[in-house]
Amino acid sequence: MFHTIKARAEGWFADLTVRARVIGFLGALLLILTNQGIAFAADNPGGMSDAIASLAKMLIDGIIALAAILLAIGIATNFITGMVETMVGRPGGLSTTWMRIAGVVLCFVGAIFTITIANTIIDTLKSYKSTGGISLP
Amino acid sequence: MIRQTVILVSLAAFDPFGELRGVIAELLTLVIQIVAVLLALAIATGFLEAQVSYVVGAPSMLSALWVKIGAVIICLVIAFTAVSISNTLVGILF
Numbered sequence: 001m002f003h004t005i006k007a008r009a010e011g012w013f014a015d016l017t018v019r020a021r022v023i024g025f026l027g028a029l030l031l032i033l034t035n036q037g038i039a040f041a042a043d044n045p046g047g048m049s050d051a052i053a054s055l056a057k058m059l060i061d062g063i064i065a066l067a068a069i070l071l072a073i074g075i076a077t078n079f080i081t082g083m084v085e086t087m088v089g090r091p092g093g094l095s096t097t098w099m100r101i102a103g104v105v106l107c108f109v110g111a112i113f114t115i116t117i118a119n120t121i122i123d124t125l126k127s128y129k130s131t132g133g134i135s136l137p
Numbered sequence: 138m139i140r141q142t143v144i145l146v147s148l149a150a151f152d153p154f155g156e157l158r159g160v161i162a163e164l165l166t167l168v169i170q171i172v173a174v175l176l177a178l179a180i181a182t183g184f185l186e187a188q189v190s191y192v193v194g195a196p197s198m199l200s201a202l203w204v205k206i207g208a209v210i211i212c213l214v215i216a217f218t219a220v221s222i223s224n225t226l227v228g229i230l231f
Contacts, residue, residue: 049170056174063181067188074192081194103196107188111181118177125213129169130220134158137231 060114067111074104165219172216179209 013019078097085093110117183202190198215222 048167052170052174056177060177060181063185067185070185070188070192074188077192100191100194100196103191103199104188107184107191107199110184111188114177114181114184117180118173121176121210121213122173125210125217128214129217130224132220132224134161134220135224135227136154136158137227 057115064111064114067108071104071108075101078104168219169216172213176209176213180206 013022078100082094082097085091085096183205187196187199187202190196
Protein backbone atom coordinates (compact mmCIF):
# COMPACT_ATOMS: atom_id res chain seq x y z
CA MET A 1 0.00 0.00 0.00
CA PHE A 2 2.70 2.44 1.11
CA HIS A 3 4.95 1.42 -1.77
CA THR A 4 2.11 1.95 -4.20
CA ILE A 5 1.44 5.48 -2.92
CA LYS A 6 5.15 6.24 -2.91
CA ALA A 7 5.58 4.98 -6.46
CA ARG A 8 2.58 6.98 -7.62
CA ALA A 9 3.87 10.17 -5.90
CA GLU A 10 7.25 9.69 -7.45
CA GLY A 11 5.55 9.33 -10.79
CA TRP A 12 3.65 12.57 -10.27
CA PHE A 13 6.68 14.53 -9.13
CA ALA A 14 8.70 13.25 -12.03
CA ASP A 15 6.32 15.13 -14.28
CA LEU A 16 7.37 18.79 -14.46
CA THR A 17 3.83 20.07 -14.98
CA VAL A 18 2.45 18.27 -11.94
CA ARG A 19 5.39 19.40 -9.84
CA ALA A 20 4.86 23.04 -10.88
CA ARG A 21 1.16 22.77 -10.04
CA VAL A 22 1.88 21.31 -6.60
CA ILE A 23 4.46 24.01 -5.83
CA GLY A 24 2.01 26.70 -7.00
CA PHE A 25 -0.75 25.25 -4.85
CA LEU A 26 1.54 25.15 -1.81
CA GLY A 27 2.62 28.75 -2.46
CA ALA A 28 -0.99 29.88 -2.70
CA LEU A 29 -1.77 28.02 0.52
CA LEU A 30 1.14 29.76 2.22
CA LEU A 31 -0.10 33.17 1.04
CA ILE A 32 -3.60 32.43 2.27
CA LEU A 33 -2.33 31.36 5.68
CA THR A 34 -0.08 34.44 5.93
CA ASN A 35 -2.95 36.79 5.11
CA GLN A 36 -5.14 35.03 7.65
CA GLY A 37 -2.47 35.82 10.23
CA ILE A 38 -2.55 39.51 9.32
CA ALA A 39 -6.34 39.49 9.47
CA PHE A 40 -6.25 37.89 12.92
CA ALA A 41 -3.71 40.48 14.06
CA ALA A 42 -6.13 43.29 13.22
CA ASP A 43 -8.34 42.75 16.26
CA ASN A 44 -9.62 46.32 16.15
CA PRO A 45 -11.19 46.74 12.74
CA GLY A 46 -12.04 50.38 12.27
CA GLY A 47 -10.36 51.53 9.13
CA MET A 48 -7.90 54.26 8.38
CA SER A 49 -9.90 57.09 9.98
CA ASP A 50 -10.01 55.41 13.39
CA ALA A 51 -6.29 54.72 13.21
CA ILE A 52 -5.57 58.38 12.37
CA ALA A 53 -7.83 59.57 15.18
CA SER A 54 -6.14 57.21 17.68
CA LEU A 55 -2.70 58.37 16.60
CA ALA A 56 -3.69 62.03 16.94
CA LYS A 57 -5.20 61.40 20.37
CA MET A 58 -2.00 59.70 21.49
CA LEU A 59 0.10 62.63 20.27
CA ILE A 60 -2.20 65.16 21.92
CA ASP A 61 -2.02 63.23 25.21
CA GLY A 62 1.76 63.47 25.04
CA ILE A 63 1.56 67.20 24.34
CA ILE A 64 -0.78 67.69 27.32
CA ALA A 65 1.71 65.85 29.54
CA LEU A 66 4.49 68.15 28.29
CA ALA A 67 2.25 71.17 28.93
CA ALA A 68 1.69 70.01 32.52
CA ILE A 69 5.45 69.73 33.05
CA LEU A 70 5.93 73.19 31.54
CA LEU A 71 3.22 74.57 33.85
CA ALA A 72 5.18 73.43 36.89
CA ILE A 73 8.47 74.68 35.45
CA GLY A 74 6.91 78.00 34.45
CA ILE A 75 5.43 78.66 37.89
CA ALA A 76 8.68 77.78 39.63
CA THR A 77 11.01 79.75 37.36
CA ASN A 78 8.77 82.81 37.23
CA PHE A 79 8.50 82.97 41.01
CA ILE A 80 12.27 82.65 41.26
CA THR A 81 12.55 85.53 38.80
CA GLY A 82 10.09 87.60 40.83
CA MET A 83 11.99 86.80 44.02
CA VAL A 84 15.32 87.80 42.52
CA GLU A 85 13.88 91.01 41.12
CA THR A 86 12.36 91.91 44.49
CA MET A 87 15.64 91.09 46.19
CA VAL A 88 17.71 93.28 43.89
CA GLY A 89 15.38 96.21 44.35
CA ARG A 90 12.94 96.07 41.46
CA PRO A 91 9.63 94.83 42.94
CA GLY A 92 7.69 95.67 39.79
CA GLY A 93 9.03 92.43 38.37
CA LEU A 94 6.67 90.52 40.65
CA SER A 95 3.66 91.87 38.77
CA THR A 96 5.29 90.62 35.56
CA THR A 97 5.54 87.23 37.23
CA TRP A 98 1.79 87.12 37.78
CA MET A 99 1.15 88.01 34.17
CA ARG A 100 3.53 85.33 32.97
CA ILE A 101 1.96 82.71 35.21
CA ALA A 102 -1.46 83.70 33.92
CA GLY A 103 -0.15 83.18 30.39
CA VAL A 104 1.30 79.79 31.24
CA VAL A 105 -1.97 78.70 32.84
CA LEU A 106 -3.95 80.01 29.85
CA CYS A 107 -1.80 77.98 27.47
CA PHE A 108 -2.17 74.91 29.65
CA VAL A 109 -5.96 75.26 29.61
CA GLY A 110 -5.81 75.66 25.83
CA ALA A 111 -3.71 72.51 25.51
CA ILE A 112 -6.08 70.54 27.76
CA PHE A 113 -9.15 71.58 25.77
CA THR A 114 -7.49 70.94 22.39
CA ILE A 115 -9.82 68.12 21.38
CA THR A 116 -12.90 70.06 22.46
CA ILE A 117 -11.76 73.15 20.55
CA ALA A 118 -10.93 71.12 17.43
CA ASN A 119 -14.25 69.25 17.57
CA THR A 120 -16.15 72.52 17.95
CA ILE A 121 -14.37 74.06 14.95
CA ILE A 122 -14.89 70.95 12.82
CA ASP A 123 -18.57 70.64 13.77
CA THR A 124 -19.08 74.31 12.96
CA LEU A 125 -17.38 74.08 9.58
CA LYS A 126 -18.89 70.71 8.66
CA SER A 127 -21.84 72.41 7.01
CA TYR A 128 -19.50 73.85 4.37
CA LYS A 129 -18.41 70.39 3.24
CA SER A 130 -19.04 69.73 -0.45
CA THR A 131 -21.76 67.18 -1.02
CA GLY A 132 -22.11 67.16 -4.80
CA GLY A 133 -20.29 64.98 -7.28
CA ILE A 134 -17.02 65.81 -8.96
CA SER A 135 -17.37 67.51 -12.32
CA LEU A 136 -15.07 66.49 -15.12
CA PRO A 137 -14.48 68.55 -18.23
CA MET B 138 -25.98 36.63 -19.15
CA ILE B 139 -25.87 38.63 -22.37
CA ARG B 140 -28.51 40.98 -21.02
CA GLN B 141 -26.48 41.63 -17.86
CA THR B 142 -23.39 42.28 -19.93
CA VAL B 143 -25.30 44.71 -22.11
CA ILE B 144 -26.60 46.52 -19.02
CA LEU B 145 -23.10 46.75 -17.54
CA VAL B 146 -21.64 48.02 -20.77
CA SER B 147 -24.39 50.62 -21.11
CA LEU B 148 -23.85 51.71 -17.50
CA ALA B 149 -20.13 52.03 -18.13
CA ALA B 150 -20.84 54.04 -21.25
CA PHE B 151 -23.24 56.23 -19.25
CA ASP B 152 -20.58 57.14 -16.64
CA PRO B 153 -17.13 56.01 -17.76
CA PHE B 154 -15.41 57.85 -14.87
CA GLY B 155 -17.71 56.58 -12.13
CA GLU B 156 -15.10 54.45 -10.43
CA LEU B 157 -12.52 57.22 -10.72
CA ARG B 158 -14.96 59.61 -9.08
CA GLY B 159 -15.51 57.13 -6.26
CA VAL B 160 -11.78 56.71 -5.68
CA ILE B 161 -11.26 60.48 -5.65
CA ALA B 162 -14.15 60.92 -3.23
CA GLU B 163 -12.56 58.36 -0.88
CA LEU B 164 -9.21 60.11 -1.17
CA LEU B 165 -10.83 63.48 -0.43
CA THR B 166 -12.52 62.03 2.65
CA LEU B 167 -9.15 60.76 3.86
CA VAL B 168 -7.51 64.13 3.16
CA ILE B 169 -10.25 65.95 5.08
CA GLN B 170 -9.76 63.61 8.03
CA ILE B 171 -6.01 64.25 7.97
CA VAL B 172 -6.61 68.01 7.84
CA ALA B 173 -8.97 67.73 10.82
CA VAL B 174 -6.31 65.81 12.74
CA LEU B 175 -3.72 68.43 11.77
CA LEU B 176 -6.04 71.13 13.12
CA ALA B 177 -6.12 69.42 16.51
CA LEU B 178 -2.35 68.92 16.46
CA ALA B 179 -1.75 72.55 15.47
CA ILE B 180 -3.88 73.75 18.36
CA ALA B 181 -2.09 71.49 20.84
CA THR B 182 1.43 72.25 19.60
CA GLY B 183 0.62 75.95 19.31
CA PHE B 184 -0.45 76.19 22.91
CA LEU B 185 2.60 74.20 23.98
CA GLU B 186 4.84 76.53 21.99
CA ALA B 187 3.19 79.59 23.53
CA GLN B 188 3.60 78.06 26.96
CA VAL B 189 7.30 77.47 26.33
CA SER B 190 7.66 81.06 25.17
CA TYR B 191 5.94 82.29 28.34
CA VAL B 192 8.26 80.18 30.48
CA VAL B 193 11.36 81.51 28.77
CA GLY B 194 10.10 85.08 28.85
CA ALA B 195 8.91 85.85 25.33
CA PRO B 196 5.10 86.06 25.61
CA SER B 197 4.63 87.55 22.14
CA MET B 198 4.49 84.01 20.74
CA LEU B 199 0.90 83.77 21.97
CA SER B 200 -0.17 86.28 19.35
CA ALA B 201 1.52 84.19 16.66
CA LEU B 202 -0.52 81.23 17.88
CA TRP B 203 -3.82 82.87 16.91
CA VAL B 204 -2.50 83.54 13.41
CA LYS B 205 -1.41 79.89 13.18
CA ILE B 206 -4.80 78.57 14.30
CA GLY B 207 -6.55 80.94 11.89
CA ALA B 208 -4.42 79.68 9.00
CA VAL B 209 -5.16 76.05 9.88
CA ILE B 210 -8.90 76.79 10.04
CA ILE B 211 -8.72 78.40 6.59
CA CYS B 212 -6.96 75.27 5.29
CA LEU B 213 -9.72 73.13 6.82
CA VAL B 214 -12.42 75.21 5.12
CA ILE B 215 -10.60 74.88 1.79
CA ALA B 216 -10.32 71.11 2.27
CA PHE B 217 -14.04 70.91 3.06
CA THR B 218 -14.97 72.90 -0.02
CA ALA B 219 -12.39 71.33 -2.35
CA VAL B 220 -15.00 69.66 -4.54
CA SER B 221 -17.04 72.85 -4.83
CA ILE B 222 -13.96 74.86 -5.75
CA SER B 223 -12.93 72.24 -8.30
CA ASN B 224 -16.42 72.13 -9.83
CA THR B 225 -16.54 75.91 -10.03
CA LEU B 226 -13.16 76.07 -11.77
CA VAL B 227 -14.14 73.31 -14.19
CA GLY B 228 -17.39 75.13 -14.90
CA ILE B 229 -15.58 78.40 -15.54
CA LEU B 230 -12.74 77.01 -17.64
CA PHE B 231 -14.61 74.42 -19.71
